[in-house]
Amino acid sequence: MTTTAPRRRALVIGGSIGGLFAAHALHRHGWDVQVFERSAAELSGRGAGIVTHPQLWQALAHIGLDPADRLGVPVARRVTFARDGRVIGSRPFPQVTTSWDLVFRQLRAAWPDDRYALGRSLVDVTQDDTGISARFADGTCVTGDVLIGADGLRSSVRQAVVGDVASTYAGYVAWRGLVAERDVPAAAHSDIFDVFGFCLPPGEQFLGYPVAGPGDDLRRGHRQYNFVWYRPADEATELPRLLRDATGHVHTVSIPPPLIRDAIIDEMRAAAEAILAPQCAALVAATPRPFLQPIYDLESPRLAVGRAALIGDAAFVVRPHPGAGVTKAAEDAITLAALLDGTDDVPAALVRFAARRQPAGARMIERARHLGAYLQAQRRTEAERAAAERHRTPEAVMAETATLDF
Ligand SMILES: Cc1cc2nc3c(=O)[nH]c(=O)nc-3n(C[C@H](O)[C@H](O)[C@H](O)COP(=O)(O)OP(=O)(O)OC[C@H]3O[C@@H](n4cnc5c(N)ncnc54)[C@H](O)[C@@H]3O)c2cc1C
The missing domain is CATH 3.50.50.60 (FAD/NAD(P)-binding domain)
Known part of the structure; x- marks a missing residue:
């Protein structure tokens, strides 16, 4: 120095x-x-939840912070679930997941x-x-x-x-939520809570992982599960509908979570029941107040x-x-x-x-x-269409998500 x-x-x-x-x-x-x-x-x-990379640990050490085992929850595997709940992909992928807080x-x-x-x-x-x-x-x-x-x-x-x-709207939004570990039904808990879970309905992507609970609590039974569900939303029609609050005002860029209309949340929960694996739909159902993040x-x-x-x-x-x-x-x-x-x-x-x-x-x-091209409501270029094909399979999604190895 x-x-x-x-x-x-x-x-x-x-x-x-x-x-x-x-x-x-x-x-x-x-x-x-x-x-x-x-x-x-x-x-x-x-x-909500964030994943850690070795570079983040190095950065913390560089500034003199040594989080040791306090940075988050170690997760050993990635697993993809089909609509009917079967496991259609699984691979070892050790990673520590944590929370913004x-x-x-x-x-x-x-x-x-x-x-x-x-x-x-x-x-x-x-x-x-x-x-x-x-x-x-x-x-x-x-x-x-x-x-x-x-x-x-x-x-x-x-x-x-x-x-x-x-900023350029990417053509899709993310529904996000945090579920308390004690609120996750037992069947879903045993399948998904300890893994980095995925479900890939056509043109959509659901993923989730365990994170610390309130007060940075890392004890079993006191943690939370963080999920992110990417869904296409056309910029001209669907996005303004999602971002319209109860007074009729259409928010730009993002909408404060308390202002998301109940009808929009009910609709999203119904879609979760209809198209997601039961393990993932159970997480959505158990989340008190999911929030919406348009992707830019x-x-x-x-x-x-x-x-x-x-x-x-x-x-x-x-x-x-x-x-x-x-x-x-x-x-x-x-x-x-x-x-x-x-x-x-x-x-x-x-x-x-x-x-x-x-x-x-x-x-x-x-x-x-x-990585996100296959989620876009519209693919604008040939390169986007090619990327969409390359990065959409369960194997590709599990290998390429939340990693800096590229
Ligand atoms: C609400 C929110 C939730 C997020 N959740 C996640 C997550 O779950 N996972 C993840 O990986 N990343 C998340 N991020 C992004 C992640 O926090 C950022 O990528 C990362 O922290 C780097 O962000 P940043 O510090 O550059 O900016 P930000 O985190 O956006 O912080 C910018 C800060 O600048 C302040 N600010 C803005 N304008 C002014 C001004 N004019 N004068 C003074 N201060 C100002 C803001 O109040 C804010 O505190 C989130 C960001 C936000 C804002």
């Missing part, structure tokens, strides 16, 4: 997983770091409160040769040597330094502008199939901090960061597009 005097100041915008990885990594390289998060309340309960809390607990400001929503960024300033909605302004945009899909930092970047791709054309850099979902939003949102954000953060180590030329370091992480993000976007 290189420490300079006076210490250089990093402003991290966004206090979720990407922002906290950046904060920890920069701190370890001697930076004075302050995190600014828009939410007025501590973040929690935001995500568990990863976030480990990062947050190890970061000092006086370096983490809640209720600070960035509205503008200005910079010159000597520094970079962030202005917030409450009228305050701070200045630093580098500014990290870790503020997610609708990044204000990206808007300020790069401009408009459109977003690729920022630039990751660095002067003293501002974009990481995590602010830089790229990758479809969930590689299960890599958290791992990619961690790798962005660690690469950035390493390149900023000991240099006085911040803009040059950020150019090097972009040169490394732009191709990595583009590769992941492309891979995720291929």
Whole structure:
């Protein structure tokens, strides 16, 4: 680690997983770091299940966190169930599954409160040769040597330094849910609870895995099962119908879970009974409040502008199939901090960061597009049609989902 005097100041915008990885990594390289998060309340309960990759463990170790056996639930096999519940595919695939909350809390607990400001929503960024300033909605302004945009899909930092970047709807949505282990019927529990389970109705994909229960509880009987069910939804007709709340308002990008109409949830549960394996339908039936996530791709054309850099979902939003949102954000953060180590030329370091992480993000976007092509309501190109054929079989889906080995 290189420490300079006076210490250089990093402003991290966004206090979720990407922002906290950046904060920890920069701190370890001697930076004075302050995190600014828009939410007025501590973040929690935001995500659901996530899978871990060796790269995530390495990233946690790199910033000095050793989650040992506290990171999640070890799962040994992947199993695909047919509509009638028969096992039509099975392969060993050891992996640790975890939850957004568990990863976030480990990062947050190890970061000092006086370096983490809640209720600070960035509205503008200005910079010159000597520094970079962030202005917030409450009228305050701070200045630093580098500014990290870790503020997610609708990044204000990206808007300020790069401009408009459109997200592209992928042509399908994900129904997601978490079921308490004690609520899973015994027959379904014995077949699916301890495996990474799949069911592949035509043009659709259901998958799920066990994760920690409330309070990061990893004890048997106290865990939860996380599921994701991808379903095609035409952008012009079906998507607005799904995103319309009880007042008639059609939400854009996503709909807050409490506003999803009961009729839409009832319809989805009926479809689960009709087309999913009984083990999977039982999980859907036992989920108190499933939520809906339209799937988007977003690729920022630039990751660095002067003293501002974009990481995590602010830089790229990758479809969930590689299960890599958290791992990619961690790798962005660690690469950035390493390149900023000991240099006085911040803009040059950020150019090097972009040169490394732009191709990595583009590769992941492309891979995720291929894996999801067979779920799209419409396949627009010949390449999408070819990918749809290649990645749709149970063997391919089990081998290729939630892995970075490609
Ligand atoms: C609600 C939600 C649920 C998710 N669930 C999962 C999951 O189950 N599995 C998985 O693998 N990934 C999930 N993700 C994605 C995963 O969290 C991200 O890929 C990963 O954490 C990297 O995200 P990030 O930190 O870059 O951005 P995000 O997690 O989106 O965080 C961005 C942060 O920036 C803050 N922010 C936004 N605008 C401003 C502003 N103007 N000023 C200050 N702060 C701002 C936001 O409040 C937010 O806390 C989820 C993300 C969200 C938002």
